[in-house]
Amino acid sequence: MPKNLNIKPNIIRYKSEDFPRVAQKALAIEEMTMANGMRAVFYKTDNIPSVCINVTYHVGSKDDEERSGMAHLFEHLMFEGSPNIPHGEFDAILHDLGGDSNAYTSWDVTSYYITIPSNSLEVALWLDSDRLAGFAVTSEMLEIQKDVITEERKFVFDNTPYGSVEEESNLRLFKNSGYRNSILGNMSILRKFNINDIKDHFEKYYAPNNAVIALAGSFDMEEAKALVEKYYGGIPVGKPFTRREFSEYDIVEEIKDTVYDNIQLPAKFIFYRVPAEGTKDYYALQILSSILSKGESSLLNKKLVYDLTLANEVDTSVTGMEQTSIFGINAISLKGRNLDIIGTAIDEILDEIQNGNIKEELIEKVKNNIETRTALRKSSIVTLAEKLSFDKLIFDDANRINTEIYCFLSITKKDIIEAANKYLKKNQRVVLDYLPK
């Protein structure tokens, strides 16, 4: 049986008083919860006369189960029409008002945003809420979007160099949970969906109590709250459902494979399963990731790109997720170099860290960088609205926009060494060598 891991991740929280060095002003966030359980977050900034509305639903590809690609297909269909908005009119009405929109699907959430000049805020709320208030997808809309996604899949997966790496790695990292699902889905399964399958998804997940709306931008606070209540407050509560609990088999032996792709430069990809977004270990590993690859003087860049000239580019990342996360390392080789030598060089650096050899100044350097990044992130209403609704939905804490920086700044050298030893073990990883076909 797979083991339950981190069913409720242990999220860390801090207060600003603990960190006097950070001179960033807290953003004033307001919140409300409507009678139907839908939560709303507001941040007013009068920088430009525009508003971003973000609505994020707690459903993603990990919930697809046997309906491969459903969450993402549904994201496409949300733009196609709703009970009072004819097919193709959603974007046309928005553009006509000077607005724009887009969306993304991850394993955990489906997130939609609209940008709109402030004077048309109500029209945008009317448009967006109509697609939550009722279902109007037709088979004509469905069939066209299946074609579009077929091309999307070719574009991002088949025809892009190294484009298959995310799916190839997740299939090996996850054996039981929905995180092994392909976001774009399996086309032969997706092709067979009918309107009832789509409607099931809508009725189960597209409920006000399974969503958060966030507004960031220039608006009157009381008026905006009243408008959100007017358009979303009357939408009926969804039926309760139980989400499958997260459980996974332990990886106890390195999983190593070769993938042949239409590429010329071989590449090495290494992945580890690590704790969920918001946990202390997650932040420790985020800082480690920056120590390894952020900037030309970072450890992996210095060794692989600069000193040994083995790689053309090196990168690391922590992909944060609700119930788990992925620590990834990738190195695209210079022509003629050996992937095994690249792998050994990476391991030498990880061994050093696991043995406790990290200079304090490397940690300080990342913390400086995080201060800069945090400030920059607050300057876009699209980014702000997305973060506010995501944090409220996943962590029930919209104020993380102000406090998350302290989660980073509280990490010590000891935390990083412990996390590296616990989670970045050679026998717990997936290694994929990409070679030219």
Add this chain to the structure above:
Amino acid sequence: MITEKLDRSKKPIPGAPRDVKFPGYFEATLPNGINVIVIKDEKFPIVSARFVFKAGSFFDGEKYGISSFTSEMLTKGTQSRSALEIAELVDYHGAFLSSGCDFDATFVSCYSLKKYFEKIFDITSEVILRPAFAEDEINRLREQKINSIISYKDEGDYLASRIYKKNIYHKLPYSKPLEGTESILNSLQKNDLENFYNTNYKPDNLIIAFVGDIDEARAVQLVEEKFGSFTGEFVNNTVAEDEHLNPEKKVYIVKKSGAVQSSLKVGHLAFKRNIPDYIPASVMNTLLGGSFTSRINKNLREVNGFTYGARSFFDWKKYSGDFAVETEVGNSFTAPAVKEMLFEINKMKNEFVSDEELTSVKNYLTGNFPLQLETPNAIASKVISLKIYDIEKDYYNTYISKVNAVTKQDINDVAMKYLHPEKVTIAVGGNPDEIQKDMMQFGDVEVFDDVE
């Protein structure tokens, strides 16, 4: 509380739009010709500085790739600090420093928290004024750049774009790869880079734009301290060669192994950035293929399901420019997609756009305009582009009124003037075995294994 049931069939009525003004900024010119711009913004404790030399790959001559190589070498060591020392200093302060170029300009950018900015400005000044061009760093960057070219060639859109530019710009430098070629990169020596640097990096073609939490007076003082003794004059010796439209449609396919989609780039020569009908042409293109609801995206994606997305644009450069439609479509949709593009371009020329379409596109462009002014850095980019392309200073102040003044006749005029569907170059990065025959309906088809 909901007291009455909401009638969702009624579309709310928008309020009156609010006025949008392009923010003012500080500007000064030093005796040596350096143009200093300051856009002060105290919201966040961050300062950035952007250095722009109004000279880029257009001046490469036969050694194409040299502008890009020279610009990237700036941060790879100065007369007093090694590449690694620079990187460590910048990284330690959580700052950012990078350099590069496009055809019309060379850029060096840095930013950091306010508390570290003067240190970062100091090191950035040093990389601009006293680069070392050390042999070992040249060799290291050379190999990286050659490998980057190798990996670009795995991408269909790169292949399509290369063969397209080569065949529409002819003798203009815009026909060449900005990143160079393997053989040219291999031939470049230290003195080539030094010569390019000495000829093109001059104070009288330098703009320094500061953005963020910094006083105007302090910004000017910093420039005077570091760049006061920077002297010289930039001389533009390059003559824009005669440019001409190709006489007829022609298809070029560059082979991309294992391709399941065709990367398409279909278009022709258009005009340089600084022309009087830039705004009507932009409005026309937004309708044609410049947004999600444009005719081309609607046709190719929403009606036919040929693609995940399709777009058209004018790529306006300083001395010339082009018009192109770009998309990625399944192999079997290649010829049908080109047919639909040509249909939409012809329709734009042959019929007046409707009143509704015209109103909608104007609202879209003017309504989106504030978002483009959201950050001081975005404003700085706009100010810099006015300077690179010699555009009138009040361009952004009059943008909304000029967009609103465009008529159906103006749209038709620019469509007639700038769209030439009968003379398009149809460039494909893809699988010739599966598409070649089908593409012959458009004209001669040439297939290549590689493209420079």
